[in-house]
Amino acid sequence: MSDVFWWVIFPYATLVIMVLGLLYRFAYRQLSWTAPSTEFFEKKWLRIGSPLFHVGIIAAFFGHIMGIVIPMDFYHAIGVSDDLYHFGAFYGGLTAGLMAVAGLIILLIRKIVYNPVRVHASFSDYYSVIALLIISGIGVYMMLFQNDTAQEFDYRTSIGPWFRSLFALNPQYQLMTGIPFLFKLHTLLGFGLFASIPFTSLVHFYSVPVHYPVRAPQQYRSRSQYRKKSM
Amino acid sequence: MKIKAQVAMVMHLDKCIGCHTCSVTCKNTWTNRPGTEYMWFNNVETRPGTGYPKRWEDTERFKGGWTLKNGKLQLKAGGPISKLLNIFYNPDMATMDDYYEPWTYNYDNLIHSPKSENLPVARPQSVITGEYIDKPEWGSNWDDDLAGGTETVSQDPTVEKLQEHISLEYEKTFMMYLPRICEHCLNPSCVASCPSGALYKRDEDGIVLVDQEACRGWRFCMSGCPYHKVYYNWNSHKAEKCNFCYPRTEAGMPTICSETCVGRIRYIGVVLYDADKVKEAASVEDPQDLYESQLSVFQDPFDPEVIEEARKAGINDEWIEGAQNSPIYKMAMQWKIALPLHPEYRTLPMVWYVPPLSPIMNHITNEDDLDTDGYIPAVDQMRIPVEYLASILAADDTKLMRKVLLKLTAMRVHMRGKTVGGIDEFRQSELLKEADTTPEELEDMARLLGVAKYNERFVIPTGRREMDDDLYYEQGACSLEDLAPPEGMASLAGGNR
Numbered sequence: 001m002s003d004v005f006w007w008v009i010f011p012y013a014t015l016v017i018m019v020l021g022l023l024y025r026f027a028y029r030q031l032s033w034t035a036p037s038t039e040f041f042e043k044k045w046l047r048i049g050s051p052l053f054h055v056g057i058i059a060a061f062f063g064h065i066m067g068i069v070i071p072m073d074f075y076h077a078i079g080v081s082d083d084l085y086h087f088g089a090f091y092g093g094l095t096a097g098l099m100a101v102a103g104l105i106i107l108l109i110r111k112i113v114y115n116p117v118r119v120h121a122s123f124s125d126y127y128s129v130i131a132l133l134i135i136s137g138i139g140v141y142m143m144l145f146q147n148d149t150a151q152e153f154d155y156r157t158s159i160g161p162w163f164r165s166l167f168a169l170n171p172q173y174q175l176m177t178g179i180p181f182l183f184k185l186h187t188l189l190g191f192g193l194f195a196s197i198p199f200t201s202l203v204h205f206y207s208v209p210v211h212y213p214v215r216a217p218q219q220y221r222s223r224s225q226y227r228k229k230s231m
Numbered sequence: 232m233k234i235k236a237q238v239a240m241v242m243h244l245d246k247c248i249g250c251h252t253c254s255v256t257c258k259n260t261w262t263n264r265p266g267t268e269y270m271w272f273n274n275v276e277t278r279p280g281t282g283y284p285k286r287w288e289d290t291e292r293f294k295g296g297w298t299l300k301n302g303k304l305q306l307k308a309g310g311p312i313s314k315l316l317n318i319f320y321n322p323d324m325a326t327m328d329d330y331y332e333p334w335t336y337n338y339d340n341l342i343h344s345p346k347s348e349n350l351p352v353a354r355p356q357s358v359i360t361g362e363y364i365d366k367p368e369w370g371s372n373w374d375d376d377l378a379g380g381t382e383t384v385s386q387d388p389t390v391e392k393l394q395e396h397i398s399l400e401y402e403k404t405f406m407m408y409l410p411r412i413c414e415h416c417l418n419p420s421c422v423a424s425c426p427s428g429a430l431y432k433r434d435e436d437g438i439v440l441v442d443q444e445a446c447r448g449w450r451f452c453m454s455g456c457p458y459h460k461v462y463y464n465w466n467s468h469k470a471e472k473c474n475f476c477y478p479r480t481e482a483g484m485p486t487i488c489s490e491t492c493v494g495r496i497r498y499i500g501v502v503l504y505d506a507d508k509v510k511e512a513a514s515v516e517d518p519q520d521l522y523e524s525q526l527s528v529f530q531d532p533f534d535p536e537v538i539e540e541a542r543k544a545g546i547n548d549e550w551i552e553g554a555q556n557s558p559i560y561k562m563a564m565q566w567k568i569a570l571p572l573h574p575e576y577r578t579l580p581m582v583w584y585v586p587p588l589s590p591i592m593n594h595i596t597n598e599d600d601l602d603t604d605g606y607i608p609a610v611d612q613m614r615i616p617v618e619y620l621a622s623i624l625a626a627d628d629t630k631l632m633r634k635v636l637l638k639l640t641a642m643r644v645h646m647r648g649k650t651v652g653g654i655d656e657f658r659q660s661e662l663l664k665e666a667d668t669t670p671e672e673l674e675d676m677a678r679l680l681g682v683a684k685y686n687e688r689f690v691i692p693t694g695r696r697e698m699d700d701d702l703y704y705e706q707g708a709c710s711l712e713d714l715a716p717p718e719g720m721a722s723l724a725g726g727n728r
Contacts, residue, residue: 034467043326046320054319116359209449212314221434222435223694
């Protein structure tokens with residue numbers, strides 16, 4: 001029964017909270033929807049920490065898509081052997097994970113040590129950094145000590161199909177019962193983080209300005225329709 | 232042709248006394264909230280000096296404005312792709328050190344300190360961290376009236392450029408005031424720098440605004456504006472800037488900085504311009520041609536063809552009439568005595584300046600027996616070097632600056648002659664010829680620059696109420712946006728208000 005809770009109810013609940021929370025924040029709290037930069041106060045450490053963390057976490061994001069969302073059969077079909085996949089996943093994933101962890105540690109220390117930044121850091125700022133640090137730290141640990149050379153376990157036959165089954169609305173929770181504890185923890189904490197996105201500064205993840213390169217450089221808006229409308 | 236209307240400002244620097252009333256009233260109106268303490272939508276700089284923020288004119292460091300690359304107009308800091316790559320850290324952004332750490336004083340101590348032998352003091356206290364600051368070291372006008380001396384003057388990027396011409400001995404030094412607000416450019420680089428598209432230029436009046444809901448705090452506008460007039464609110468994590476007091480101008484009133492200007496140096500009016508020509512005008516090869524090319528964008532509000540096109544673009548007769556009576560059109564476009572600030576940034580700025588003359592003329596001692604044409608060499612040996620003014624207002628075009636100064640000198644000589652005699656001599660003079668003007672024009676200039684009343688200095692048509700959503704419903708409602716409840720069901724974002 002607890003399996004049903006953790007691998008069916010919990011993930012769905014967190015995703016629902018995330019979606020509803022995002023809609024709520026977009027509709028009623030957009031004034032606070034921002035990437036809360038402290039570059040104005042401190043620049044030297046941010047220059048190292050911020051790109052390191054962001055590039056690492058984005059690489060890790062795509063790594064998760066490659067490992068969890070894209071089925072194993074796809075790799076076999078295009079002729080990527082399991083050895084080749086794991087080789088790439090190990091070194092790519094480890095690099096990304098270490099970058100993210102190193103960046104987060106720099107950002108956290110900067111937040112604590114540098115006065116103007118600390119004074120204006122809120123609970124949610126600390127929460128975001130520490131939660132991300134724990135989750136990516138577990139990820140890096142798993143990479144190093146529980147990869148398939150150390151232990152006979154392939155998430156592409158368990159976590160991957162389970163994750164995809166969530167979106168097929170046919171959750172295969174049985175797949176998750178036998179996996180190592182740290183993998184379970186990493187997954188659950190990840191879903192917990194999703195639920196908190198709308199209520200923290202992590203929300204800026206959803207405002208990647210992808211339309212910027214294609215929009216007109218100059219924007220005109222009419223006074224009577226001052227809500228966003230580009231011409 | 233796509234005619235748009237633009238509200239614009241001219242400041243007559245000769246009349247600026249550097250009292251900072253504009254800055255103070257602006258601050259009290261717009262930036263007296265947490266997070267905005269260091270923001271001066273309006274500030275007054277003493278030149279030569281570092282300006283605010285420190286060395287904002289150093290475009291090599293901050294990379295603001297536009298540049299020409301292979302004949303194509305580009306953001307100096309790089310286009311959208313390079314911005315997206317640098318989005319986690321903006322290398323060009325100024326920090327609090329370039330502005331200053333805002334502070335208040337511990338006034339409470341003055342009232343509540345226990346009885347003691349010595350007078351209680353109010354210690355300066357940072358409004359950022361709450362800690363005491365033992366020695367405040369910089370502020371928005373710290374080097375006011377050259378109080379920074381040689382130390383700050385030598386940090387002026389313009390002085391650096393013209394080093395050999397600037398003399399700093401007390402007897403020979405010079406000084407002028409430069410009040411600055413947002414330029415509300417025709418080709419704003421802040422707007423083009425915004426990844427979220429939150430900054431925009433208003434269709435009706437050209438005022439550049441930040442949509443506070445759409446802003447995501449990426450901060451590229453801060454460094455993208457070469458005038459450094461977009462500020463980052465560390466409290467709300469969003470950008471804020473001068474909004475040309477749009478709630479006032481919509482009601483036909485001048486901006487608060489203009490309204491309260493003690494020297495009455497500011498003029499506000501409407502100009503019509505062709506939006507289709509803007510990009511081309513900003514892309515001319517030689518920076519010294521930018522002044523002329525910007526002038527070519529503006530349209531004659533008396534030309535029937537222009538009036539027709541303006542009407543087609545939805546500009547009503549009140550605005551066309553406003554453009555015809557615009558003091559800006561007279562000073563900047565007809566008489567050509569006002570110049571844009573740093574045209575070489577290619578943003579086509581819309582706050583223009585009549586260069587200062589007074590300290591120049593002060594050094595003429597023999598005015599009583601000076602021949603009219605004797606003023607011509609005086610213009611070339613002014614106390615404020617022509618090169619310095621040209622570097623700020625004319626992309627180093629000293630010929631253009633000299634012409635403007637000659638015209639202003641001619642006005643002065645002519646008006647003097649009207650009182651003390653010598654008009655006939657003036658009509659024949661080289662000065663009138665070189666200044667390329669007529670006594671009639673000079674008298675019009677003297678009236679607008681010297682005696683014009685409120686209604687002549689500020690010709691501001693009211694906002695076009697016919698465009699508002701539902702005037703009948705809003706009748707009697709609170710004028711503050713969003714306070715009036717929407718009619719019927721509460722609507723979600725994006726819905727009709």
